[in-house]
Amino acid sequence: MSDRAKSFFWYELMTNDLEAAEAFYTSVVGWTAEPFDAPGAPPYLVVKAGDRGVGGLMAFPEEIRDSGLPPAWMGYIEADDVDAVTASVKASGGSVHREPADIPDVGRFSVVADPQGAVFMLLHGNGPELPPAPMDAPSHIGWRELYADDWESALEFYSGQFGWTGDEAIDMGEMGTYQLFAVNGEQNGGMMNRPPQMPVPCWQFYFNVPAIDAAARRVTDGGGTVIFGPEEVPGGQWVVNCIDPQGAFFGLVAPVR
Incomplete structure (x- = not known):
């Protein structure tokens, strides 16, 4: 682990009605939404506060659409080495729901849970590292x-x-x-x-x-x-x-x- 502590830095809603979710959250929080196209991926909207992305909205992938999983917000914690941190989470009593994998043009991620079952994701992005947004930044x-x-x-x-x-x-x-x-x-x-x-x-x-x-x-x-x-x-x-x-x-x- 580096000297700098890691925290949540991206947030994602998985929903069963992407168009309705976009209308709701842009009204309630004040975000704008822009489509992000990735080859073979389901539709994805990046929600932004001003010119900075805060998170994303996506429809359930086809393979889990009928699973009964309820819509939910998830958070990504920054990881310098997704594979190593995923292994560390598992060794410390957590669980791995999706092994590390690459997202084209985005980075490497995994889906894990802490030892009590709270799910979160790990991500190492391909782009330049941005400083954390202030805690009181509007719409963040x-x-x-x-x-x-x-x-x-x-x-x-x-x-x-x-x-x-x-x-x-x-x-x-x-x-x-x-x-x-x-x-x-x-x-x-x-x-x-x-x-x-x-x-x-x-x-x-x-x-x-x-x-x-x-x-x-x-x-x-x-x-x-x-x-x-x-x-x-x-x-x-x-x-x-x-x-x-x-x-x-x-x-x-x-x-x-």
Whole structure:
């Protein structure tokens, strides 16, 4: 592992209705969308905040379209050597859902899960390395949140694999501890033991919006559902947890009202 810790840097929605997802998220988050054509690949839209890509929207590949897998947002963690990190994840108790493979004109990737089952992806891109977007950059990802079976062992795993460090721990009473983590000295997200309504360990990503109430209305006006919030969180920000019209979970975060 290099001296610089690695974190999520690309986010991808796999959905069963690409056109509807594009209309929903460009309205709610304020992204623009551009097609990315790769030989033999399903249709893919790159969503952008200004002139910088944030992530992608894609339709389920044909081989998993009828599998019953629900639409979901996934995150890619940067890896200098995808094969080596994939092997390290497996050796540390994680699992490999897709072995390392090349994406033409993009880079090398794999699909893995931590020892508790939360899925994420690894990617080494072919293009020039960009500095991380600021946490408060408009329409970028403003927070990353892991719902775990045991957040303490999850933090140990991600610290060992990617160099993350524990930060402030927040006592949430009956809900337990909310443990913040940092990447290269900057708060990057949080971990907690999953509540009963969360069926499996997973990652959730929060998109920055300028005003939480207006964004929540755009969610419901677009056919989505707000399942939690608006709620003020430590630091004065406001969040909502949502489900898009096709069933994918996501969050929104905004500055002080």
